Amino acid sequence: MKATVTVMLKPGVLDPQGEAVKSALGAMGFDGVEGVRQGKVIELDLAPGTTEAQVTDMCEKLLANTVIESYRVEIA
């Protein structure tokens, strides 16, 4: 069983990594890049029987800083 957790900074939280990528793309001649947000993706290989609630618990306790980050969980 696999779960994919995507963690992004919440809207309104300054994202210096994203800003750096945006200006680098502009400097390289890629026009039309209006905004960039960078987050992280965590792929978990889980033992059978692990529930989505447990994955949510992992996100709340370790994977995301819920003060400034939002997350979403996809179970595959």
Add this chain to the structure above:
Amino acid sequence: MKATVTVMLKPGVLDPQGEAVKSALGAMGFDGVEGVRQGKVIELDLAPGTTEAQVTDMCEKLLANTVIESYRVEIA
């Protein structure tokens, strides 16, 4: 127009971040986590008319280190 680029280390490339997350989850009592890989996700706001080929070009030139990382592009 939005594009989401997901960049992961290729299989076989050591992933110390993923290993750290795995052992932290184990130490917190989450059993059943058999493997963790951590990557990054980049959300791009693009001007209308930007093509998927241009986004692929951004990945090849800046967003991914194709020696050790693979990427996938989703256009929304």
